Amino acid sequence: MLRKGTLARLALKQCKSRGWKFFVHEDDMLLLRSSPVERDVIMVDVLAEAMRNFRRDLQSGQGWTADYNGARGACSLMSYFIGQCVWVFRRAYVRWARQRVRWARLHAVYDFTQDAANEAGIGGCCRPPATRSSRRCSARTSRTSSRNRRRRRRRSCA
Numbered sequence: 001m002l003r004k005g006t007l008a009r010l011a012l013k014q015c016k017s018r019g020w021k022f023f024v025h026e027d028d029m030l031l032l033r034s035s036p037v038e039r040d041v042i043m044v045d046v047l048a049e050a051m052r053n054f055r056r057d058l059q060s061g062q063g064w065t066a067d068y069n070g071a072r073g074a075c076s077l078m079s080y081f082i083g084q085c086v087w088v089f090r091r092a093y094v095r096w097a098r099q100r101v102r103w104a105r106l107h108a109v110y111d112f113t114q115d116a117a118n119e120a121g122i123g124g125c126c127r128p129p130a131t132r133s134s135r136r137c138s139a140r141t142s143r144t145s146s147r148n149r150r151r152r153r154r155r156s157c158a
Helices: 006-018 026-034 036-059 077-110 114-120 134-157
Strands: none
Touching: 006 077, 026 036, 026 077, 036 077
């Protein structure tokens, strides 16, 4: 259901009928179609929360009953549980998407390589002397070079 996007479409439909804001980004859908690991991450959250809700409802006497006689008859236990999963999907997806955004922001900072920093200067610190004072530029360059020497020493000792 998640690979084909059915679960997301059903969740969007239910949220829209309730007037809740919910949106599944196209890039996330492509990732969920292509990555079984990412699907598993979301589905573990969905199934765990749906099981908690299902159990809580049964203990309180609400939720699914085998002898329900409604206009459309009784729904099977499987249909009821899938419905629970659809309701829970919104929260699990939002949690997963926020986690991905946090991870991307964190790694955007840490993946900035030393070579890239030395070429252009971090944040433009080492521009030509015409735009910045040469004293500040040379001080930062000497700090960077001493830092590089210390790193090389640590690597060679290890």
